[in-house]
Amino acid sequence: MSFLAHPAEDPSSSGPIPGAADGRAHLFNDRTAERYRRSLADGVGLVASTVARTTRPFTGVTPAELAPEISGVDLDRPLGDPAAALDELERVYLKDAVYFHHPRYLAHLNCPVVIPALLGEAVLSAVNSSLDTWDQSAGGTLIERRLIDWTAARLGLGDAADGVFTSGGTQSNLHAMLLARDEACKLVEKETAAAGAPLTKPRILPRLRILASQASHFSIAKAAAVLGLGYEAVIAVPCDQDRRMRTVALARELDRCRREGLVVMAVVATAGTTDFGSIDPVPEIADLCERAGVWLHVDAAYGCGLLVSPRRRHLLDGIERADSVTVDYHKSFFQPVSSSAVLVRDRTTLGHATYHADYLNPARSAERLIPNQVDKSLQTTRRFDALKLWLTLRVMGADAIGELFDEVVDRAAEAWRLLDADPRYEVVTRPQLSTLVFRYTGGPSAARPDPGRPAPGLLDPGLLDRANLHAREALAASGEAVVAGTVVDGAHHLKFTLLNPETSLHDIAHVLDLLAGHAERYLSSSEAAVPEFPRARAS
Numbered sequence: 001m002s003f004l005a006h007p008a009e010d011p012s013s014s015g016p017i018p019g020a021a022d023g024r025a026h027l028f029n030d031r032t033a034e035r036y037r038r039s040l041a042d043g044v045g046l047v048a049s050t051v052a053r054t055t056r057p058f059t060g061v062t063p064a065e066l067a068p069e070i071s072g073v074d075l076d077r078p079l080g081d082p083a084a085a086l087d088e089l090e091r092v093y094l095k096d097a098v099y100f101h102h103p104r105y106l107a108h109l110n111c112p113v114v115i116p117a118l119l120g121e122a123v124l125s126a127v128n129s130s131l132d133t134w135d136q137s138a139g140g141t142l143i144e145r146r147l148i149d150w151t152a153a154r155l156g157l158g159d160a161a162d163g164v165f166t167s168g169g170t171q172s173n174l175h176a177m178l179l180a181r182d183e184a185c186k187l188v189e190k191e192t193a194a195a196g197a198p199l200t201k202p203r204i205l206p207r208l209r210i211l212a213s214q215a216s217h218f219s220i221a222k223a224a225a226v227l228g229l230g231y232e233a234v235i236a237v238p239c240d241q242d243r244r245m246r247t248v249a250l251a252r253e254l255d256r257c258r259r260e261g262l263v264v265m266a267v268v269a270t271a272g273t274t275d276f277g278s279i280d281p282v283p284e285i286a287d288l289c290e291r292a293g294v295w296l297h298v299d300a301a302y303g304c305g306l307l308v309s310p311r312r313r314h315l316l317d318g319i320e321r322a323d324s325v326t327v328d329y330h331k332s333f334f335q336p337v338s339s340s341a342v343l344v345r346d347r348t349t350l351g352h353a354t355y356h357a358d359y360l361n362p363a364r365s366a367e368r369l370i371p372n373q374v375d376k377s378l379q380t381t382r383r384f385d386a387l388k389l390w391l392t393l394r395v396m397g398a399d400a401i402g403e404l405f406d407e408v409v410d411r412a413a414e415a416w417r418l419l420d421a422d423p424r425y426e427v428v429t430r431p432q433l434s435t436l437v438f439r440y441t442g443g444p445s446a447a448r449p450d451p452g453r454p455a456p457g458l459l460d461p462g463l464l465d466r467a468n469l470h471a472r473e474a475l476a477a478s479g480e481a482v483v484a485g486t487v488v489d490g491a492h493h494l495k496f497t498l499l500n501p502e503t504s505l506h507d508i509a510h511v512l513d514l515l516a517g518h519a520e521r522y523l524s525s526s527e528a529a530v531p532e533f534p535r536a537r538a539s
């Protein structure tokens, strides 16, 4: 890409420099500020021109095709020159990357990102504050705290609330489960001591249980494993037809655990399940938790965008009663990865993750009220991700973010109507948020290639499973669109996750036609007749 090259004789250019092997020329400091400016401008220029001419969300490249490009790079022979490195990067990464900004990227919970947040990303990595201690961040610490307070106020958690930014929902859920576990242990220790038969933590852990719906995120189960409870500690509470936790079943499980001498350390309500976007009935769940004296965690990794929605904030009613909440700004606040937070109603509970290290955050600094965020975090060195949200709020404001999220939720409702009326597909639930889970069933179709074959609706479920799997893979291989897949009640389904307001109903209709075309061609091919035949990738 020749537009990247600067005249080599320009001493401030990012082209080859005398003594490129001299690492000091690459250190970012007062003397290299101009080099920094040009180097970043080149990188930004390359990304901007790549995005400007991207016509598909993906090229369909396979790992086998791309691997030689990467392994062919000799990491022990530097190019010395950022322009050359960017040329190479275009070939090994940018050309075939998966682009979430594209309106036909419909797969996972990845959002297009807003420009003020990208500005924040550039600033935070250059200054490189670390948010563990005040003496490594100063104002960064206060900005993060303001955003935690702002989020807690939006949640309605009350004056004693607090929290901390994390790397993602998985980390936030783990953190919340750690606090819930240690609160539960503290309570049981106290109760059993008062009863004259004190139990210590190692004896309590095997009795702990977490109740979460069948549709909850797998990171809850992973957290239980990490916390020494084992995957078995998570009890899956059944869902209703709309994939929301059945509170009758929750009440029954709470009772059963009590009768069996088990300790429910947390109930996890999901506000926006990953597969269905369904929101558990948080007010009823909060009632049950209150009555049972159980910690309520609300996993709003996906649904947190509702906090700023001008039209749908009520869908989060009841969240103000949670003991802890997970929010992923990198899902529904249009923030780049990573940006997430865990919040708690009672800031003292964060103390379960406090450890005073002499070299870093000695107890005396806490006594002097020096704001060291590491006192609340599971991480030590930590990015100043909060800056992205800060600049987003300062430039665009919360309503603008909420309106973008409202738009994708509107679009999902329109897409549901489209799917519901389409005889080629069956759709599982009417979305509360922006996901659609559906399945090609091959109902009446004008485009059926072979009228002599049985109608696909009458075909065996295994064959339809394979047709759905094939349609998804073939579509990704074509690069025309990227959609997700999931298994519902044992059957392979297709899934759209809408997070891009630029995705039109027309895009969605077009992708449905493409998917149906792939599925129909599969059903009329010889491959379909041989169940276990290894499928070749569509090229």
Ligand SMILES: *Cc1c(COP(=O)(O)O)cnc(C)c1O
Binding pocket: 109, 167, 168, 169, 170, 171, 173, 216, 217, 219, 270, 272, 273, 274, 299, 300, 301, 302, 328, 340
């Ligand atoms: C995505 C998601 C998570 C995990 O968040 P990461 O940021 O991917 O770690 C947890 N819970 C729910 C409901 C999610 O949708």
